[in-house]
Amino acid sequence: MQQLFVYIFKNSTRLLFLLLLVVSLVLTIQSHSFHRSQVISSANFVTGGVYERINSVNEYLNLKTENEGLANENARLKSLLFNFKDTTKVIDKELLSRFGNYKVFQSKIINNTYNVHENFLTINSGSLNGIKPDMGVMNSKGIIGIVEHTSKNYATVISVLNVKSQINAKIKKTSHFGTLTWNGKSTGYVQLIDIPRLATVKKGDTIITGAQSIIFPENINIGTIHKIYTDNKTNYFTIDVKLFNDMTSLGHVYIIENKDRKEVLQLEAQNKDE
């Protein structure tokens, strides 16, 4: 026993090093393997607070583009409204609330990374504002990502520029759907995989979110087809999609809650059990 203590005392530095290394490696492997189990995230009180301070300075520099974006969106919504056939017809609000499956929150991105393979964003609203994991994040131009972790006042978002991100998407014209992933190369382009070969795809076609997604509503803009690759081994296309969003400069975002998500998941879980 005494020898054991002597050994520990003698090699305390090495043992401490091994212990700390194992802890950090476990954390690393966890963060790579399955996205639910990430312990260390920037959605905590300290890091969120620091990012919010930094962002309050950066925000001023982007006021102009932010305003332009808002004005453009207003114009688009106004044109939708004016071109609506019967302008006197007002949709009954009660009816909407009864059938409305989606709730939209407004939030702001306070930290954005896009230089590594697994990129995350931090937003300044959290569980106190009603944000929960697996909500969709988008802005007026298109989708941005999916909420991953929440704390009281902050939340982290898996960016579409994350090699782990997988979002259901389809081609607007033909409604063939596939999975939106990222190959980690360019911040302007993501990849749409598993599009069947019999689909007619053309450069410039618009890609939107698909109906299979229980996170995003259908028909949200993603981007346009930039390049089409055919994989000879499988019967699928891989498509480079040019994002509408400039992922390197993001400001205000909308967060979308699908109220039916739980129900759909429960139903699907039942199928698996049988």
Place this chain on the structure above:
Amino acid sequence: MNSAVIVNIIRFILLILAQVAIFNKINFLGFINPYPYILFIILYPVNGNKNGLLLASFLLGITMDMFSNSGGVHAAACVTLAYLRPSFFKFSFGLSYEYQTVKINNRLTPERFSFILISVLTHHIILFLLEIFRFSFFWNILVRTVLSTIFTLALCILLIYLFKPSKKN
């Protein structure tokens, strides 16, 4: 609490803040960032407590991981660097380094330069290897390591010169 401890605590906080607020946002060519926060480990007193350095490095790394949502990547790289630091000292300054009170933040000699270079390179290789974690991105890891090392090295030397304590003697 002596002055060395206080200096190190202040350095720890300032380096993290500078890294998060400035250096993580540089994104030179879209993906190259310097990581001069490891100056904390490089500048830690040569004869300081080794276990203390290990714990402080772990804390430094895990804080960086929190800010960048990267699991334990920075922590692993920092802890390894802290553990290997004495061997790097031996390599760069010769065997009897502990007796001739080495000071890193002083005039840049080949010995000091080689020490900083090895430290930065070790840290970055581990960092990018763990961060990317896929062997299909091998060239990517290599390019990132080399370019970031150059960037960090230049910044470290620059920062050491900028904040060199004024000459007392």
